[in-house]
Amino acid sequence: MRQVNKLASALLLSLSAGLVLAPVANAAEKCPMELRQSKAVGESAAKKVQKSFQSYTDGKLDEAIAVLLEANPKGEFDKAYVDRMLGNFYAEKGQMGTAIKYLKSAVDADILGGTDHAGTMKLYADLLLQEKKYKEAIGYYYKWMDFSCKKDDASVYRRIGVAYTELKEWDKVLSVADQGLSHATSPDKGLYQMKLTAYFNKKQYKDAVKVLEIMVPLFQEDKTLWVQLAQFYLLTEDYPKSLATYDLSYRNGYLDTAGNVTRYTQLLAQNGSPYRAAKVFEKHLKEGLIETNEKNLSILAGFFHNAKELKEAAEYYGKAAAVNNDGKLYLKQGRILALDQKFNEAIPVLQKSVEAGLDNPGEAHFELALAHLSLKQYKSAYKEAKLAANDKKTERSAKSYIAYIEEKARIHKITL
Numbered sequence: 092m093r094q095v096n097k098l099a100s101a102l103l104l105s106l107s108a109g110l111v112l113a114p115v116a117n118a119a120e121k122c123p124m125e126l127r128q129s130k131a132v133g134e135s136a137a138k139k140v141q142k143s144f145q146s147y148t149d150g151k152l153d154e155a156i157a158v159l160l161e162a163n164p165k166g167e168f169d170k171a172y173v174d175r176m177l178g179n180f181y182a183e184k185g186q187m188g189t190a191i192k193y194l195k196s197a198v199d200a201d202i203l204g205g206t207d208h209a210g211t212m213k214l215y216a217d218l219l220l221q222e223k224k225y226k227e228a229i230g231y232y233y234k235w236m237d238f239s240c241k242k243d244d245a246s247v248y249r250r251i252g253v254a255y256t257e258l259k260e261w262d263k264v265l266s267v268a269d270q271g272l273s274h275a276t277s278p279d280k281g282l283y284q285m286k287l288t289a290y291f292n293k294k295q296y297k298d299a300v301k302v303l304e305i306m307v308p309l310f311q312e313d314k315t316l317w318v319q320l321a322q323f324y325l326l327t328e329d330y331p332k333s334l335a336t337y338d339l340s341y342r343n344g345y346l347d348t349a350g351n352v353t354r355y356t357q358l359l360a361q362n363g364s365p366y367r368a369a370k371v372f373e374k375h376l377k378e379g380l381i382e383t384n385e386k387n388l389s390i391l392a393g394f395f396h397n398a399k400e401l402k403e404a405a406e407y408y409g410k411a412a413a414v415n416n417d418g419k420l421y422l423k424q425g426r427i428l429a430l431d432q433k434f435n436e437a438i439p440v441l442q443k444s445v446e447a448g449l450d451n452p453g454e455a456h457f458e459l460a461l462a463h464l465s466l467k468q469y470k471s472a473y474k475e476a477k478l479a480a481n482d483k484k485t486e487r488s489a490k491s492y493i494a495y496i497e498e499k500a501r502i503h504k505i506t507l
Contacts, residue, residue, distance in 0.1 A: 122240040129204025136162055136169040143176065156180050171200035175211050182218060191218050198231070209239040217250070225254035245275035245282065252285040261289040278309045287319075296326045314345035325354070334358045341371070349381045353390070360394055369394035369403070385414040392423070401431040409440065418447035422455050425462075434462040453482020457489055464492070469500045473507045 132140055139162035146155040159177050164170040178194035181187075194215040197203065203211060212235045219228035232251050236242045248271030255263040268285045275282065283306050290299035303320040310316055317340040324333035337346070337355040346352050352375050359368035372391050375381045388411035395404035405427040412420035421444035428437035441462065444455045456479035463472035473496045479489035500507050 124205035124209045124239045127205035132169045132172050133165060136164045152184055167200055168202050171197045171202050187218055187222055220250055220254055225257050229254045243274040245271040245279055249281045256285055261293050264289040280310055296323055299323050300327055317345050318351055334362055360397055365394050365397035369398055385411050401427050416447045418444045418449040421447055425458055429458060429462050434465050437462050451482050451484040453479040453485035457485045469496055469505050470507055472496050
C-alpha cells in the first residue's frame, strides 16, 4: 500500500503542470512517449482540476475526490485526465477496485500526454499486480515498456517476475529475471531469489546451487542464504560441501532453528564426527532450542552410541525410554550398560523393558541371561535363557547357551 501511495503522490505532482503544453519531442528519437504531445484540459474541467488539486495538497483527499466527481468533463482528453486523477486519489485512499476502474478508463483512452499516459499505465499495472490480476499486469508492464522505451528498468522486470512466479510459469520467471539482472545497476536480491525459486520448482537443484553460489558472496549478511546453500548441497548429494557450509553457518551463529541444528549434527555423525554431533545437539537440547522429547533424546543417545561414549548413550536412552515407558528404548539402554560391563545396572533396566512390552521379549530375556551369566548367577541365567528359548527370534541362540549354563552349574555344583 505504501508503494502505491508513493507512486500516486509522485504522479500527482505533475497534475498542475499538465495544464500547459509540453514541449514536442524530437521526432528522430521515435519513442512513443516523447512523440506524444500533451495539451491543456478545457476551461470548465480546469477549474475543477485546480480546486481538487488544492484540496489534495491541503490533505483533504475525500474533498478532492468529491470535486472531481462533479467535474463532468466534456471531451475525451478531459475525461481521461480526470479519470487519471481519480484513479490516483482512490489508490492513495486504498480503494483499489475503484482506482483500477478509473485508471483503466484513462489508459484505454490512450490520449493523455506522453509522460502522463506512461505513468498512468505503470500505476495501473502495479495495482493489477497488487490485486492478483497477474496476466493483465504482465501485459500492461510490457505495453509500458514499449510506450516509454524504458526497457532497462530492473524493478519492472522484478514485478513481471513476481507475476510469472504466482502463475508458476517458471521458464518465463527465469527469462525475466535474467533480463532484469542484465539491467540492474547493483545486485538485485529479489531477481536472484526468483531464479532460485524457479529452479527449485523445476527440480533443477544443481542450477539452484549455482544461483546460491553467486548470492552468498553478494549478500553475505543474509544468514538464510548460507543455510539454503547448505540444504541445496544436501539435495544434490554433495555432502562434503553441505557439511562445510553448515559448519561455517553454525560457527557464525546462522543455525537458529532446531531443524537446521539437527540436520547439521546428522551430517557430522554421518561424516565421522559423532562425538561433535552429540555435544552440539546436547548443548542446544539443554538450552531449549531443541525440544526435549523421546525422539530427540533417542537421537542424542544414538550420537553418543556411535561415538562409543557408552555412559552418555545409556543415560539418554534411559531418559528417552522414560518419556513413554518404551520397552525398545529400555532394551537399548540395557544392552549398552551390559556392553559397558555394568551388569548390575543393566539387569533392572532389561527387566523394565520386558515389563514395558516388547514384540520379541526373548531379546531382553537373552540379554538378561548373558548379564546373569557374567555375574556367575547361573540359576537366574538359566531361567532367563529358558524364557528366551520360547521366542522364535532368540530360540537358537538361547538353546546353545542353555547347555553352556548347565555345564557351568555342574562344575560349580549348583542345582538349577
